[in-house]
Amino acid sequence: MTDPATTEPRRTPLTGVHERLGATLTDFAGWLMPLRYGSETAEHKAVRSAAGLFDLSHMGELAVTGTAAAAALDYALVGNLSALKPGRARYTMIVAPDGGVLDDLIVYRLAGAEFLVVANAANAGAVAALLAERAAGYDARVTDRTSDYALIAVQGPRAAAILAPLTDAELGEVKYYASYPAKVAGAPVLLARTGYTGEDGFEIFAAPDDAERIWAALSEAGAAHGLVPAGLAARDSLRLEAGMPLYGSELTAELTPYDAGLGRVVRLDKPGDFVGRAALAARSADAPARVLAGLVSQSRRVPRHGYAVLWDGEPAGSVTSGTPSPTLGAPIALAYVDSAVAEAAGAEPDGGAARLAVDVRGRAEPARLVPLPFYRRPA
16 A cells, blocks of 8 residues: 555545644554554543544545445355445455455445445455455446545544534434434535444544544544544554454454354355355354453563463463553453363453463463453443
8 A cells, every 4th residue: 555656655634634743653554644642541541531533544445336236245245235224334354265354344335336345454455356356247346435535533432522513413313333424524524433442433434635624623622522632552452452353463364253253243144155155154163262362461561462372381372462451450462262271261260360371572471361342331
């Protein structure tokens, strides 16, 4: 996703705003993105207690249109997208013929013959090519519309109060995993309610030329509510607390949705064939050798991706993501752990803390297994 002539990362419609705010910028999946604006811990805590403002314009937006668009997506993806009503959204995946996950997606059905597929930035090009290839036998067209959108998210318990004065949408009627044409700060947008932080919130798909105006209006409206801009670092710690998977960490081409504990997204009961059906049907009948588990470290040292999980001193799994948790006040990690070990640790009152550890640079640091997610927002 970089310009081959310059190899410079792409700028989002809001990069100038981030520079003026003094953000630490980093090359992420070929895009110049804000890592943090000041303290990533403060940004994390603001999202949990008030609200955070995120630039997600690096995500890939792919339009799938045509009379057979629904059928094409049913064949291309593991979900039953033809059953999706206009205005609603669904979390799903695209897999290889062997069932390995190639990306996790959110699909919005905008109208009967019009869908918007949102892919992870690093995978957007590959997903677009695969969708086009798999739609070839259908009356369906795949168009990469990433450059047509800026994507802004406001997340946190004060998100609705901040957004309400700026939009003509009745936010109380905006359902979870749904999208609505609306106006925000006078600009026409697609307003959605999904999120990747464990908090309530909204996503605003806008024209790139309207992005700075919408960002400024949200910043002004949110000032009295404690809204702060938040970067990739806070987004990662927030999603980890919420137990949400990240492609490249918890989800890879070597794992199926069943391995990741997400077999619920695979609709083996939908009519017709789909790519990966046979492999996934066979996989669904077997208990996984490893399960995705939550670990809370009993020391201050942070488990990181690739660190070995130990049970009675022997390797029993591998960490996929780890971070200090501002909410729990301790380091946390997601890890694939041997099923028998996860069952044994889960049966012990202390989560197996006397026997479970993570090898952190040659030192076995005790950890306990806990149910996921680590954090669930108050009802």
